Amino acid sequence: xxxxxxxxxxxxxxxxxxxxxxxxxxxxxxxxxxxxxxxxxxxxxxxxxxxxxxxxxxxxxxxxxxxxxxxxxxxxxxxxxxxxxxxxxxxxxxxxxxxxxxxxxxxxxxxxxxxxxxxxxxxxxxxxxxxxxxxxxxxxxxxxxxxxxxxxxxxxxxxxxxxxxxxxxxxxxxxxxxxxxxxxxxxxxxxxxxxxxxxxxxxxxxxxxxxxxxxxxxxxxxxxxxxxxxxxxxxxxxxxxxxxxxxxxxxxxxxxxxxxxxxxxxxxxxxxxxxxxxxxxxxxxxxxxxxxxxxxxxxxxxxxxxxxxxxxxxxxxxxxxxxxxxxxxxxxxxxxxxxxxxxxxxxxxxxxxxxxxxxxxxxxxxxxxxxxxxxxx
Amino acid sequence: xxxxxxxxxxxxxxxxxxxxxxxxxxxxxxxxxxxxxxxxxxxxxxxxxxxxxxxxxxxxxxxxxxxxxxxxxxxxxxxxxxxxxxxxxxxxxxxxxxxxxxxxxxxxxxxxxxxxxxxxxxxxxxxxxxxxxxxxxxxxxxxxxxxxxxxxxxxxxx
Amino acid sequence: xxxxxxxxxxxxxxxxxxxxxxxxxxxxxxxxxxxxxxxxxxxxxxxxxxxxxxxxxxxxxxxxxxxxxxxxxxxxxxxxxxxxxxxxxxxxxxxxxxxxxxxxxxxxxxxxxxxxxxxxxxxxxxxxxxxxxxxxxxxxxxxxxxxxxxxxxxxxxxxxxxxxxxxxxxxxxxxxxxxxxxxxxxxxxxxxxxxxxxxxxxxxxxxxxxxxxxxxxxxxxxxxxxxxxxxxxxxxxxxxxxxxxxxxxxxxxxxxxxxxxxxxxxxxxxxxxxxxxxxxxxxxxxxxxxxxxxxxxxxxxxxxxxxxxxxxxxxxxxxxxxxxxxxxxxxxxxxxxxxxxxxxxxxxxxxxxxxxxx
Numbered sequence: 001x002x003x004x005x006x007x008x009x010x011x012x013x014x015x016x017x018x019x020x021x022x023x024x025x026x027x028x029x030x031x032x033x034x035x036x037x038x039x040x041x042x043x044x045x046x047x048x049x050x051x052x053x054x055x056x057x058x059x060x061x062x063x064x065x066x067x068x069x070x071x072x073x074x075x076x077x078x079x080x081x082x083x084x085x086x087x088x089x090x091x092x093x094x095x096x097x098x099x100x101x102x103x104x105x106x107x108x109x110x111x112x113x114x115x116x117x118x119x120x121x122x123x124x125x126x127x128x129x130x131x132x133x134x135x136x137x138x139x140x141x142x143x144x145x146x147x148x149x150x151x152x153x154x155x156x157x158x159x160x161x162x163x164x165x166x167x168x169x170x171x172x173x174x175x176x177x178x179x180x181x182x183x184x185x186x187x188x189x190x191x192x193x194x195x196x197x198x199x200x201x202x203x204x205x206x207x208x209x210x211x212x213x214x215x216x217x218x219x220x221x222x223x224x225x226x227x228x229x230x231x232x233x234x235x236x237x238x239x240x241x242x243x244x245x246x247x248x249x250x251x252x253x254x255x256x257x258x259x260x261x262x263x264x265x266x267x268x269x270x271x272x273x274x275x276x277x278x279x280x281x282x283x284x285x286x287x288x289x290x291x292x293x294x295x296x297x298x299x300x301x302x303x304x305x306x307x308x309x310x311x312x313x314x315x316x317x318x319x320x321x322x323x324x325x326x327x328x329x330x331x332x333x334x335x336x337x338x339x340x341x342x343x344x345x346x347x348x349x350x351x352x353x354x355x356x357x358x359x360x361x362x363x364x365x366x367x368x369x370x371x372x373x374x375x376x377x
Numbered sequence: 378x379x380x381x382x383x384x385x386x387x388x389x390x391x392x393x394x395x396x397x398x399x400x401x402x403x404x405x406x407x408x409x410x411x412x413x414x415x416x417x418x419x420x421x422x423x424x425x426x427x428x429x430x431x432x433x434x435x436x437x438x439x440x441x442x443x444x445x446x447x448x449x450x451x452x453x454x455x456x457x458x459x460x461x462x463x464x465x466x467x468x469x470x471x472x473x474x475x476x477x478x479x480x481x482x483x484x485x486x487x488x489x490x491x492x493x494x495x496x497x498x499x500x501x502x503x504x505x506x507x508x509x510x511x512x513x514x515x516x517x518x519x520x521x522x523x524x525x526x527x528x529x530x531x532x533x534x535x
Numbered sequence: 536x537x538x539x540x541x542x543x544x545x546x547x548x549x550x551x552x553x554x555x556x557x558x559x560x561x562x563x564x565x566x567x568x569x570x571x572x573x574x575x576x577x578x579x580x581x582x583x584x585x586x587x588x589x590x591x592x593x594x595x596x597x598x599x600x601x602x603x604x605x606x607x608x609x610x611x612x613x614x615x616x617x618x619x620x621x622x623x624x625x626x627x628x629x630x631x632x633x634x635x636x637x638x639x640x641x642x643x644x645x646x647x648x649x650x651x652x653x654x655x656x657x658x659x660x661x662x663x664x665x666x667x668x669x670x671x672x673x674x675x676x677x678x679x680x681x682x683x684x685x686x687x688x689x690x691x692x693x694x695x696x697x698x699x700x701x702x703x704x705x706x707x708x709x710x711x712x713x714x715x716x717x718x719x720x721x722x723x724x725x726x727x728x729x730x731x732x733x734x735x736x737x738x739x740x741x742x743x744x745x746x747x748x749x750x751x752x753x754x755x756x757x758x759x760x761x762x763x764x765x766x767x768x769x770x771x772x773x774x775x776x777x778x779x780x781x782x783x784x785x786x787x788x789x790x791x792x793x794x795x796x797x798x799x800x801x802x803x804x805x806x807x808x809x810x811x812x813x814x815x816x817x818x819x820x821x822x823x824x825x826x827x828x829x830x831x832x833x834x835x836x837x838x839x840x841x842x843x844x845x846x847x848x849x850x851x852x853x854x855x856x857x858x859x860x861x862x863x864x865x866x867x868x869x870x871x872x873x874x875x876x877x878x879x880x881x882x883x884x885x886x887x888x889x890x891x892x893x
Contacts, residue, residue, distance in 0.1 A: 021690045029773040043694070043861055070456035073491040132773045134764055134858025137401060140594040144412050158428040158505065164491040172492060173428065199400045200855070205390040206765060207857050301497075358694070359860040362773050387871065394856065401593040401855045413597040 018046060025054045029132055029362045032372035036349075036361075043357045048350040056376040063336040068094045068168060068303040071333065076162035078340065079374035081121040082317040084113045087166035089314040092247060093323040094168040096312055097305035105293040106170030107248045112286050113157075113165060114314075115279040116183070119190075120149040121317035122276045129269070129366035130201050133210055138200050145193060148186045155182065168303060170296030183287050190280060202273065211266035215352040215364040218263055225351065226344035229319025230275060231368055234268030236261040241315035255282050265360075268367040304331055318342055318369055342374035425507040430490035433460070433483055434506040435523040442531040443524055445502035447478040454497035459487045467529075477530060485511060486519040500534050539835050540656035567659055571648055575641075575797055582796040583610040585843075586850055593854045614789065622785035625688060632686035637783070637790035639679035644797040646672045650726050651804050654814050654835035658727065665726035666718055669805055670711050673760065676798065677703040680762075680769060680779050683791070687782040695778025698861055699769030703760055705868045710756035712876040716749040716883040717809040730813040737812035745882045750810045752876045757802035758849050759864070761795060765856035766864060773858075803845035807838065811845075814838040 019040045024030035033054035039047040059078060063071040072090045076083035088110055095102060102110075127142030150160040156176040157163035165172050176182075201207050217227070222235040232239040240257040242250040258274045260267035305327035313322040319341025326335040345368045353361050404410055416423075425431070437443050452460045465479035481503075495503055503523065513519060546566070550559040584599070584607060591598025599606035624633055650665040652658040662668060677700055684696020718724055720741075721732035733741070739750050759766035770778035780791045807813060814834035818826045859867065 019690055028776060043698075066456050069454070069493060073456060073489060073493070130857060134767065134771065134773060135856060136590070137594050137854050140596060144595065147412070154429060155426040156428065158426070158430040158492065159490060162489070164489075164493075167496075172496065176426070176428065196400055199396045201397075201857070203393045204397050204857065205393045206859055206863075208393075209863055210857060210860060357860055357862065359768075359771070359774050359858070387875075397855045398851060401851065404595055405589065405592045405851075408592065411592075411595050411597055413595075415597070415600075 017041060023361075029365065030372070031128060031365075031370060034346075034365075034370065034372050034375070038358070038361070040358065043359075045353050045356055045358060045361055048353045048361065050346055050349060052376050054376065055373050057373075059377045060336050060338060064333055067331050068305060068333070071336070072166065072168075073162070073164040075338070076164055077373060078338065078377055079316055079318060079321070079342065079371050080161055081124055081371055082117050083162050084110075084117040084165060085314055085316040086321060087164060088114055089312055089316075089321050089323045091166040091168050092314070093310050093312040093325050094303065094305065097308070097310045097325065097327060098168065098299065098303060100169050100297050100299060102170055102248075103294040103297055104249075104291045106295050106297070108286055108290050109171050109175060109295060110166060111248050111250065111253070112183075112283060112290075113153075113171075115282045116149050116152065118279045118317045119276050119283075120146045120153075122272045122279075123149075125272060125317075125366075125369045126197065126201070129363075129369075130207075132362045132366040133207065135201065135204075135207075138197075141193070141196060141200065145186075145190055148182075148189055152179065152182045152186060155179070167296065169299040170294065172296075174295045175290070180287055180290075183283060187280060187284060187287075194277075197273065202269075208266065210360075210363055211264065211269055211367075212262075213264050214356060214360050215265040215268075215367065216263050217268075217348055217352050221348065221351060225348045227319070227348060228341050228344065229315065229317070230258075230268055230271040231319060231341075231345045231348070233258055234260050234271045234367075235263045239320065241313050241320050245313060247312070247314060253282055253285055255279075265363055265367040272369070302331055304329065305333070313339070316341060318371065318374065319345060338377060340374045340377060342370055342372075346370055346375055425509070427507070428505070429507045429509070430492055430505045431508040432485055432490075432506050432511065432521075433488065433494060433503050433523065435481060435503050437525055437528055438531065441525055441528045443502055443528050444500045444531050444534045445478055445481060445524065446500055446530060446534060447476065447481075448499060450497040450499060451494035451503060454493045456491065456493065457487045457489060459484045460494055478524060481523040483521045483523050484519065485521060486516060502534075538657075538833060539654040543657055571645055571659075574648070575645070575793065578800050579793040579796055580610045580614065582800065582846065583613065583792075585846070586796075586853075589847065589850045590854045593851075617786055617789040620785035622783075622787045625782050627688040628782065629686040629688070632682045633782075634787070636679050636683035636686060637787045637794070639682065640676065640794035641790050641797075643672060643675045643679065644794045644801065646675075647798075647801045651801065652726050652730055652808065652813055653838055654833070657835070661725065661727045664724045666714055666724045666729070666805075666809070669801075670707065670714065673798075673802075674703070674707055676760075676794075679794075683783070684779040687779070689782050691775040691777070691781045692779050695769045695771065695775045695781070698771075699762060699779060701861070702762070702766065702768060702864060705865060706756045706759040706766075706872075709752050709868060709872040709876045710760055712873070712880050713749040713753040713756065714805075714809060716746065716876075716880055719880070719884050719887050720746070722887075726808060726813075729809060730815060733812040733815050734818075736818060737810065737815065739810045743886070745879050745886065746810070748875065748879050749883065750806070752872055752879070753806055753810070754845070754848065755872060756868075757806065758852055759868070761798045761802055761849075763795075763799065763849055764853040765858050767853075767858060768861055768864060771858060799846055799849060800842065803849065804838070804842045806845050807841035811841045812837075813841075 021038050021040055022035065023038055024035040025033040030036065035051040035054060037049040037051060038045055059074050062074055066074065072087050075086040075090050078086055123142045123146040127139035130138035153163055154160050156173065156179050157165040217235050219235045219237050222232045222237050227237070228239045236259055238244070238257060238259060243257045255278045258271050258278060260271050305325065307327055307329040310325045310327070311322060313320055320339065321341060322339030324337040324339070325333045328334040349364065349368065353364055435443050435445060447462050447464060449462050452462050461482040462478055463480040463482065464476055467475045467477040492505065495505060511519070547563065550562055554562065587609065588598045599609035602608040602612045624630055647669060649660040650658065650662055650668055680699045681696045684692040717729060717738055720738060721729050723729060723732070738746050762769045770780070775781070780788055783791060814837050816829040816832060816837050818829060
């Protein structure tokens with residue numbers, strides 16, 4: 001059935017001797033249900049056409065029927081690897097509408113959780129990316145560190161992946177008494193193991209040859225395709241929302257925006273590796289300086305946003321996430337739109353993959369760090 | 378010159394590979410670093426954090442009394458329609474009719490463990506339990522009635 | 536003393552007493568065939584569990600530990616599962632080629648077993664061109680992969696097969712050249728003579744650095760020839776799902792799987808024979824006591840010990856390195872391994888002529 005409709009269509013545009021091949025929606029390299037229709041000439045890629053919609057759950061429409069407290073939990077299911085940061089963006093947008101001041105303790109807790117999530121997300125990406133390139137061992141090593149972050153989350157938020165910890169006005173619970181000690185243990189573990197990342201993957205000559213000068217994304221292309229996050233920063237485009245439009249307490253923190261000018265897959269890889277260290281730096285600054293006070297601002301039981309439009313943006317592990325709420329003054333949003341980083345980052349795939357080998361396509365998809373539910377929503 | 382560059386290239390490449398092999402050999406020989414948890418075997422020693430969100434339960438005291446007033450705050454707070462409160466009319470000792478819960482129906486199969494119902498509850502009648510082995514063979518078993526049969530509301534909870 | 540050659544001789548004399556020469560020959564052939572098939576099954580089981588344990592320990596996991604004590608019967612259970620599975624043939628496939636391909640892979644692996652000396656005086660066929668025979672027969676392997684890839688009528692399979700064709704054909708060169716280094720040194724192609732020439736020391740020690748280089752080249756080349764990671768481009772599961780055996784299932788898949796492992800065993804056995812002295816015990820110079828103690832270890836243990844060490848090295852590669860890209864794979868062969876092994880062969884030849892070895 002399928003062959004009749006779509007592939008024939010592609011064959012019409014394919015030239016003599018070209019082969020149209022479906023990668024996904026069930027394929028080990030697509031990390032989910034991404035479907036790529038690739039036109040190949042031998043091993044060389046002529047065209048990549050992503051087909052979306054396999055995991056579309058109409059989250060935006062769903063949010064329109066949920067109240068301002070309720071819709072936040074759905075957004076954990078978008079980019080499930082940075083669930084905290086998604087929730088954070090939504091909570092911030094609602095707070096903007098309500099004009100609620102978040103207590104300093106809640107702000108610090110939020111930033112701590114965001115950064116831990118970012119580290120966990122990059123850990124998973126690192127392992128999955130190595131697995132795309134055929135090295136299985138790093139995957140398990142990455143999960144060792146990620147697991148200890150998940151344990152911290154489980155203890156404080158009550159869940160490991162979709163925490164629903166951020167609520168309008170602050171966070172749902174106070175920190176667990178063990179939190180500081182557990183985070184310090186994690187920092188120690190991370191520092192003890194970080195050199196393994198270089199030994200196993202980064203310094204490996206095979207890996208470097210697979211990455212360098214592959215998937216070159218020039219700065220102007222990155223801008224015109226709307227890339228953000230590590231994908232854009234690998235091309236030297238300054239796009240860290242934490243620096244450009246600081247939210248919460250980011251403007252009081254000391255950290256560097258990681259920029260690489262290599263423009264290739266290796267640059268994007270290095271951005272994420274170095275970003276993990278910056279996140280560690282932020283966590284180290286905050287972990288001993290959590291101010292006392294409320295963890296949640298007083299809000300009404302039923303939240304009503306005033307009539308108007310509200311937009312906030314945050315830096316997730318994958319790039320810029322924008323939340324746009326249109327309110328008619330009721331208890332549910334009139335319209336919600338998410339600007340997800342994955343969608344724009346995926347759109348460059350065709351541009352950077354043309355002319356390279358099929359093995360590189362997998363590596364490039366790895367460096368774009370795609371989370372398919374984030375793209376489809 | 379070319380030959381020296383060539384040999385250097387080969388040498389750095391081989392060295393980077395040997396570094397990785399040294400790391401995997403270390404883990405091959407150091408079995409105490411193994412992090413596998415043998416889950417069904419370690420069930421007895423498995424401790425979940427007290428905040429872990431497993432399923433919604435309603436604690437009852439020794440007199441088979443709960444704290445639920447049937448205010449429906451949890452039903453309203455739930456994003457998925459997981460909780461349904463069904464009422465009955467009780468008679469108070471003075472002979473007046475009083476509204477009380479008949480059943481608090483909880484659909485575990487719809488629940489996303491978002492904790493909003495527990496946050497919303499004004500009388501702390503429900504809480505999250507740390508159970509997580511929810512697999513059953515029949516979907517009907519996931520529809521639970523939280524208040525125990527014959528239970529009534531605790532004295533003094535309004 | 537109890538040994539493989541002793542058993543073989545006893546059987547031979549017993550058969551000679553009871554049957555005439557023709558029947559003795561036929562019965563011996565049948566016994567050898569059964570023994571080879573039995574060895575195959577055993578190797579498959581042992582190597583699969585070994586690979587799973589090695590990978591698990593390198594990945595800080597426990598590995599299989601449910602079936603039998605410490606999970607040693609895991610591969611038996613896997614085999615049972617594969618046996619009862621349906622071996623499907625896709626609708627659009629070339630039925631004959633599709634079904635024959637796995638058997639060709641097995642037959643090649645079986646043929647390669649012939650000239651290998653498992654213990655002292657225990658060899659199926661000590662033909663005088665042993666090394667040449669091995670390198671000639673091992674090239675047939677590529678045909679089975681090409682057949683499987685082509686007949687599957689699947690684009691992934693086809694790409695995997697084509698990759699593997701390019702890969703095996705080019706890596707045979709440097710494998711052959713490094714084998715030649717040993718042949719030049721001892722001046723014979725016969726397996727038994729090559730082993731005999733290492734009585735006073737293994738070639739890897741006797742041949743100085745050039746022999747070491749030849750050995751490393753050989754290991755890299757045979758890793759590529761057997762389609763093992765980091766050169767597993769023919770299967771490349773993250774790129775081509777499962778490469779040339781995407782469409783295979785059940786026992787037909789198991790035969791490919793088994794052939795891969797048996798091939799690994801065979802190339803490691805050849806590596807052990809050529810460079811590490813086959814069943815020859817380790818002798819160091821004139822340490823009489825040490826040498827004498829080493830002689831007490833049975834020759835078959837020496838052979839299998841060396842072979843399994845090399846198998847471990849190849850598994851070690853697999854669980855450490857990322858995969859190469861197809862053009863890098865060919866670059867490595869044509870730009871690095873081939874020139875290095877050619878120059879190396881020249882040096883070795885000079886050494887052999889001038890007698891610069893122990």
